[in-house]
Amino acid sequence: MSSLFNKSNPPKSNKLSDVKLKKNEGTSALKKEEIEAVKDTYDLIIDLMKENNPDIEKSLIEQYDSHLKNISLDLSMKVKDGAPAHLINTHINNAKYNLFEICMKKFLEHLSNVDGRYLNVLGRINEAHNAIVKNLIRISDKKLDELIFLFI
Numbered sequence: 001m002s003s004l005f006n007k008s009n010p011p012k013s014n015k016l017s018d019v020k021l022k023k024n025e026g027t028s029a030l031k032k033e034e035i036e037a038v039k040d041t042y043d044l045i046i047d048l049m050k051e052n053n054p055d056i057e058k059s060l061i062e063q064y065d066s067h068l069k070n071i072s073l074d075l076s077m078k079v080k081d082g083a084p085a086h087l088i089n090t091h092i093n094n095a096k097y098n099l100f101e102i103c104m105k106k107f108l109e110h111l112s113n114v115d116g117r118y119l120n121v122l123g124r125i126n127e128a129h130n131a132i133v134k135n136l137i138r139i140s141d142k143k144l145d146e147l148i149f150l151f152i
Contacts, residue, residue, distance in 0.1 A: 090140045
């Protein structure tokens with residue numbers, strides 16, 4: 001199995017695990033195990049994609065590194081000291097979802113090269129899943145804004 005982070009290919013960014021929440025006790029940032037789960041899943045997808053294109057590994061790793069960096073930056077801008085735990089948890093869960101999104105996109109890309117029938121089915125499920133999760137995040141943000149307004 002390929003590994004995104006072996007000795008010959010050290011991690012370029014792992015900043016998500018470094019996000020600290022100082023004033024929100026009981027709230028935690030993304031855990032190292034959560035990031036490892038995404039990397040392990042992505043490694044499996046790399047192995048599958050290499051079966052059809054042996055030269056794709058470097059590009060896939062670069063895409064993952066870029067994706068991880070973007071999510072890290074987005075999360076660090078949204079998670080501020082003193083922010084309500086509810087809002088922080090919403091942003092953390094959104095970051096977790098977005099981390100796995102690259103796995104889904106790459107797996108769908110792989111399926112499109114293998115058998116379009118699977119791509120169609122999984123693509124529909126993914127679209128429905130995306131809509132549900134994004135709606136939940138939107139509701140969560142809206143409810144928090146309403147609560148903040150009540151206390152101002």
